[in-house]
Amino acid sequence: MQNVIPNLLTWYKNVHRKLPWRETSNPYYIWVSEVILQQTRVEQGREYYVKFVDKFPDVFSLARADVSEILKIWQGLGYYARARNMHFAAKQMVDLHQGNFPNDYFSIKNLRGIGDYTAAAIASFAFKQHYPAIDGNVKRVTARFYGVDLPISTPAFYKLVEKELFLAIKTTEPDIFNQAMIELGAMVCTPVNPKCEICPIQSECFAFKFDKTLELPNNPPKKKPIRKYLHFFYIEVEGHLVLQQRPSEGIWGGLNEFPCIESLGVDEIPENMMEYLGLENGSFEIVDNFEFKHLLTHQTIFAKLWHLKVNSNNNLTLKNWNLIKINDIRTFPLHKLMVKILDKLHL
DNA sequence: AACACGGGGGC
DNA sequence: GCCCCAGTGTT
Incomplete structure (x- = not known):
């Protein structure tokens, strides 16, 4: 050299x-x-x-x-x-x-x-x-x-x-x-x-x-991304919404999002939804839902958004959540998938 | 040594 | 689609 x-x-x-x-x-x-x-x-x-x-x-x-x-x-x-x-x-x-x-x-x-x-x-x-x-x-x-x-x-x-x-x-x-x-x-x-x-x-x-620029560097093929199915819940309660902060470890550490459940498939409403959110029969209604795909380097995420209206937040059993004004949501640090949801909801 | 960890741009 | 980017920390 x-x-x-x-x-x-x-x-x-x-x-x-x-x-x-x-x-x-x-x-x-x-x-x-x-x-x-x-x-x-x-x-x-x-x-x-x-x-x-x-x-x-x-x-x-x-x-x-x-x-x-x-x-x-x-x-x-x-x-x-x-x-x-x-x-x-x-x-x-x-x-x-x-x-x-x-x-x-x-x-x-x-x-x-x-x-x-x-x-x-x-x-x-x-x-x-x-x-x-x-x-x-x-x-x-x-x-x-x-x-x-x-x-x-x-x-x-x-x-x-x-x-x-x-x-x-x-x-x-x-x-x-x-x-x-x-x-x-x-x-x-x-x-x-x-x-x-x-x-x-x-x-x-x-x-x-030696005409080896195509062979060098020796870079073994990478693994295919795993597939994941995530359900997000836009919980609307009297002009406010529920925002949850993720734990500091793992993907999107410390960022905020709608409460989220992983499932084995995206098509059905998760069985543990009401238990996870702490909702009771008749205390909420589903006003909308839609699905979309989100690509990461290591994951292909099939996401589904559920828009719920609830009469009170008295029984919510989540961790690290806040009830915030809808207009304030973009002031929090949010990951890209969450931003994509907000765009689709025109929030 | 293998994995987890985002998002984007070039081809 | 696939590659891989001014990599690091954990297991």
Whole structure:
């Protein structure tokens, strides 16, 4: 790699995208951007970054916020544990570092929600430390460049790539090198149809030389999404509705939704509905219902919405629920499936 | 080592 | 449809 590193860095300096978080060396802003960009495309995360640093401009403002405020900013971005973990990490920084951002790789990696990649990114971008930031882009570039055929998700692959990149980054500007590798993977060495003709490190690339860009990286096929059947209950009571907050663990952790029951099929009204909601015979009427499909990476959700009108909420037996004004519902952090329901209901 | 965890965009 | 994205934490 050593021979082509100058080409790589020159290429990056000439053609890289201008992005908001590239204008700063403030570790807090870099951290926010890196967490937002975990498993998230730049164009999807861009506006979220602007909103986030506007609302929470420093460690202290984030540490003293409520999780719900952070989730509201995070709404729609997915992987909501990231928001909760950032809140925890901000409090760690207040408690352990007087609110300062730790300035070495291992202290950074000890913060909640920061793993190998993010620690290396912050340590190199903000503090010029020589740690390779190994994300999906860099794994792909490296697998092709060195001809690493090990399955991309294995520890053996990671260790080999890490070893090579440590040798490479040692002798150069670590921040520019990491940015350049990531940018190369995002813009040139793409998963399909890589633009080898404009690649600055083509001359020493194994995959280009042996025409193996289609075979590398070695990425075993993924599992099919599981199917799930969810029933949501829009419970209307005298101009108000029932909103329930999900537990902090699991999917959509900490977000709000209509009370929900999972069933084995979507066609019938769930047998345990009245028991779950705490409704009695004759105390409610079903005024509407509709079905729709919602796609996630790991789940295909067949959802059904039941619109109920009840005369009183005296007997509701749910956990973590609130009776709220209909007009207030969009002020709560909501997941996308819930937003989809509200849109269909014109709420 | 395998899984859980969202949502979206490119082809 | 399928791929996979500036990954991390848990089991």
